[in-house]
Amino acid sequence: MKQARTLTDKELKRLLAVIAQRRYAERDRAMVLLTHLAGMRIGEVAALTVGDVLDRKGDIVPEINLAAHQTKGAHARTVVLSTRMRQELRDYMAWYRSNHNHKRSQQLDRMLLLFPTQKRSGFTANTACYHMFMLYRDAGFDGASSHSGRRSFLTNLSQKAVPLKVMMELAGHRQAQTTMRYVSVTPDMKRAAVEQL
Numbered sequence: 001m002k003q004a005r006t007l008t009d010k011e012l013k014r015l016l017a018v019i020a021q022r023r024y025a026e027r028d029r030a031m032v033l034l035t036h037l038a039g040m041r042i043g044e045v046a047a048l049t050v051g052d053v054l055d056r057k058g059d060i061v062p063e064i065n066l067a068a069h070q071t072k073g074a075h076a077r078t079v080v081l082s083t084r085m086r087q088e089l090r091d092y093m094a095w096y097r098s099n100h101n102h103k104r105s106q107q108l109d110r111m112l113l114l115f116p117t118q119k120r121s122g123f124t125a126n127t128a129c130y131h132m133f134m135l136y137r138d139a140g141f142d143g144a145s146s147h148s149g150r151r152s153f154l155t156n157l158s159q160k161a162v163p164l165k166v167m168m169e170l171a172g173h174r175q176a177q178t179t180m181r182y183v184s185v186t187p188d189m190k191r192a193a194v195e196q197l
Contacts, residue, residue, distance in 0.1 A: 004147035006155050006184045011141065012036060018139040026099075027115055028135060030092040031128070035149020037085040039171050042132055042146035043125030044070055044079075050096075051110025053089055058108075060086045060093070066172075077172040154182040159189050 007015065019028045034040045034048075047070040055061050064079040071077055081089070097108070113122040123131065129146040136144035150171065157167050164176055173179045 002143070003181075003184075004145040004151050005141060005143035006152045006186075007036070007141065007144065007148060012152070015136065015139045015141065019135060022135075024118065026092055026095040028131075030088055031115055032132070032135065032149060033085060033088050035132075035146070036152050037088070038064075038079050038081055039150050039153035040079055041072055041150060041172075042128045043072060046115065046123040046125055046128040048114040049110060050108050050112045050114055053114060054093070054108070054110070060089045062086065071172065075172070075174075079172075080170060151182050151184060154179060155184045155186065158183045159186065159192075 015032065016029060019025050019032065022028060031042075031045050034045045035042060044066055047066075048064070052064050052066070052070075053060055060081070062081055064081065066077050066079060068074040068076045096114075100108075100112075115123060115128075117123055117127070132146035132148075133144075136148060141148075154167055154171060157170065164179065168174075168176060168179045171179055171182065
């Protein structure tokens with residue numbers, strides 16, 4: 001089975017530029033970036049609620065604690081959010097509040113879906129997969145799918161020499177070989193390897 005295409009930083013910027021022209025750009029940007037910058041599965045992204053990303057004071061949490069029912073394989077896991085991803089979620093929540101007619105001082109219902117569809121219902125894992133596929137297709141990326149973000153995330157970590165055990169934890173994998181299947185070997189990685197000799 002052919003694996004999903006990984007994206008370079010330049011290609012991710014191009015994808016985000018295409019998304020910026022769409023009707024639900026803020027939502028789609030945040031969904032895509034959670035896969036690319038936090039390594040989340042698209043089903044996990046679709047299952048997120050407001051309470052998963054906001055602390056009691058209304059700020060973005062540093063880590064998302066996914067319950068077993070939100071993950072593949074029904075194993076609870078923690079998703080660590082970078083400073084950049086937390087800021088992306090702050091920006092998204094500002095749009096979310098204005099789009100749902102909530103003022104900053106109003107308490108949002110923590111059980112609301114973080115990424116509603118245009119009909120205000122939620123994405124299923126399957127509809128979110130299809131939605132991601134269409135975003136990549138519209139940006140001209142053949143071979144890209146909802147798994148492209150996770151593959152790009154793990155490939156970038158590998159390129160930065162992040163230890164395998166850390167990558168496994170960040171991906172929520174229990175087996176090293178599962179994590180390694182996600183990593184693409186890029187020409188830059190090969191060049192950097194031989195330069196160390």
